[in-house]
Amino acid sequence: MIIIHAEMKVNREAEAEFLESVQELIKSSRAEAGNVSYQLLKDTDQDNTYLMVEQWKDQEAVEAHNASSHFQAFVAKAPKYLTAPLKVQAFIGQPISK
Incomplete structure (x- = not known):
């Protein structure tokens, strides 16, 4: 499993528009075949x-997501919402059975 953390510093004046715009990205990303979870946390x-x-x-699912039209559309709009570059970290993880 691939886990990605993408930190976004949002312009205060554009926060409401950001939150509205990101909903399509979240909805469409969750519908992708290789998605396990996709959450925006404040x-x-x-x-x-x-x-x-x-x-x-897996990595193939990440690559398909990064090439998707909804991801590309959000990336194109992101600079007008953000006050700093995205800080992205990726991890390989496996669930732990108890």
Whole structure:
């Protein structure tokens, strides 16, 4: 499983528009065949900071997502919402059985 954390620093004046725009990305990404989970979380310690937490079946699913029209459309709009470059981290993980 591939886990991606994408931290976004959002312009305060554009926050409402960002939250509206990102909904299509979330909905479409969750519908992708290789998606396990796709969540947008708001940081409670840092103002206007959000974390997209993504889980994908494998690297092939990540590559398909990155090439998707909904992802590309959001990436094209992102600079007008963000005050800093995306901070992206990717991890390989496996569920732990208890």
